[in-house]
Amino acid sequence: MSIQPATLHARRILATLLGLTLAACGGSSDDGAAERTARLEAGRQIFRHDTFGDEALWSDTLRMHEVIAAAVDPATALAVGLKVDLDALPAELQTALAAGQVDLTSPATTVALIRLGAVVGVEGSVESIDGAERLTRVGITCALCHSTVDDAFAPGIGHRLDGWPNRDLDPGAIIALSPALDGASRAIYASWGKGRFDPRFNVDGLNGPVLIPPAYGLSGVHRVTYTGDGDEVAYWNRYVAVVEMGGQGRFSEPRLNLDRQNGSEDRVSDKLDALQAYQLSLAPPSPPAGSFDPVAAARGQRFFEGKAGCAGCHTGERFTDANVRLHPPSDSVAEPETPSYARRSATGAYRTTPLRGAWQHPPYFHNGAAATLEDVVRRYDARNGLALDQGEVADLVQYLKSL
Ligand code: HEC
Numbered sequence: 001m002s003i004q005p006a007t008l009h010a011r012r013i014l015a016t017l018l019g020l021t022l023a024a025c026g027g028s029s030d031d032g033a034a035e036r037t038a039r040l041e042a043g044r045q046i047f048r049h050d051t052f053g054d055e056a057l058w059s060d061t062l063r064m065h066e067v068i069a070a071a072v073d074p075a076t077a078l079a080v081g082l083k084v085d086l087d088a089l090p091a092e093l094q095t096a097l098a099a100g101q102v103d104l105t106s107p108a109t110t111v112a113l114i115r116l117g118a119v120v121g122v123e124g125s126v127e128s129i130d131g132a133e134r135l136t137r138v139g140i141t142c143a144l145c146h147s148t149v150d151d152a153f154a155p156g157i158g159h160r161l162d163g164w165p166n167r168d169l170d171p172g173a174i175i176a177l178s179p180a181l182d183g184a185s186r187a188i189y190a191s192w193g194k195g196r197f198d199p200r201f202n203v204d205g206l207n208g209p210v211l212i213p214p215a216y217g218l219s220g221v222h223r224v225t226y227t228g229d230g231d232e233v234a235y236w237n238r239y240v241a242v243v244e245m246g247g248q249g250r251f252s253e254p255r256l257n258l259d260r261q262n263g264s265e266d267r268v269s270d271k272l273d274a275l276q277a278y279q280l281s282l283a284p285p286s287p288p289a290g291s292f293d294p295v296a297a298a299r300g301q302r303f304f305e306g307k308a309g310c311a312g313c314h315t316g317e318r319f320t321d322a323n324v325r326l327h328p329p330s331d332s333v334a335e336p337e338t339p340s341y342a343r344r345s346a347t348g349a350y351r352t353t354p355l356r357g358a359w360q361h362p363p364y365f366h367n368g369a370a371a372t373l374e375d376v377v378r379r380y381d382a383r384n385g386l387a388l389d390q391g392e393v394a395d396l397v398q399y400l401k402s403l
């Protein structure tokens, strides 16, 4: 189950040498920096705005453009967790919104917002037909699930926070609006709930949604997804772009007996490098000032590393042993569950979740089994017979909040 640490070690040495070489040829380092900036900017655009041609699924098959134009006013859109990018709104519109002069009960307003590129993770084409603005096609991007906004203007309207999981989003409820589904699949999509999505349902037909995870804090983590399916982010990006979003391209994975080809073009492969570079540049957010008690957190750290045994798996700077090993389902305190999510994956195992920024995204574990960090600690306490007293539980929670 473990990947060869020697390979990773070699990779790290190589990276260091490359870094030294770049640093050594002084003249070209500016070029290098400019190139890196351009690559990250390209990656950001892909993450925020690229649909990989998935309109083929969201419009041609699911007919979501019809649903949006007919029934999704901005109030409904916000209620299912869609977010509005304040920076994409012209100043006059911001003023009108603040003055309550924008009709939030009209689907036409949603279409206007999509035309402005202001609905996070939704890209649409709007055409003027017979004097009316018509939404003719719509697709989704990575930002739909892996970005939110800071609510600077109003709840659901603010500046983008890329990499922060959108735990307000109810992707299943949105998909369930499609007129193209049969009753049985509609009922399953509608049952998932906020912040949850099952990226394997359309592959194995089993139903077990997982929480949308953060896309930040993954630099140096060479096992991605809850189950460590790939050793680079790009592996999973290709999976999602093709198999979940319906982008034009190919994903094949013998371990899952899966070979999916959408269309005849490849609109995914040449974007993966920049997309991965951008994600790896996303740092986990620091805890807000005053959100934890540093003295209690310092005591909690001693339990974490000592008697509570957490650091046996949550090792190193990123709080995960992912680069060394994966864990059998019985090592997850969120198991047993039916169906077991790990058993549906390519590895049959769980990755120890990196913990930086954990304060930001309750609930916890792949299936959301723990509502709060206190629930997390109590679960470990009970399962592993740690016999922590009330104060020790509280200190561990303060430590987790500080990461
Ligand atoms: C419909 C919602 C949705 C969309 C759209 C989506 N994802 Fe995800 N993403 C998820 C869910 C759910 C998981 C958890 C799957 C797992 O770990 O088994 C996930 C997992 C991930 C992970 C693994 C994180 C980790 O901790 O290892 C990365 C990276 C990621 N997505 C990036 C992307 C990128 C890039 C795109 C666009 C190509 C994208 N996602 C589009 C829902 C989504």
Ligand code: HEC
Binding pocket: 226, 304, 308, 309, 310, 311, 312, 313, 314, 327, 331, 332, 333, 334, 335, 350, 351, 352, 353, 354, 355, 358, 363, 364, 365, 366, 367, 376, 377, 380, 381, 396, 400
């Ligand atoms: C045997 C290895 C192991 C030990 C020991 C361990 N963990 Fe974990 N931890 C995991 C695995 C594996 C997961 C992912 C489980 C899942 O999602 O089903 C996880 C998930 C978590 C999460 C959820 C993070 C998220 O974003 O959802 C938190 C928080 C956590 N552990 C804290 C702790 C604390 C605190 C301790 C000590 C009391 C501890 N862990 C001990 C392996 C371990």
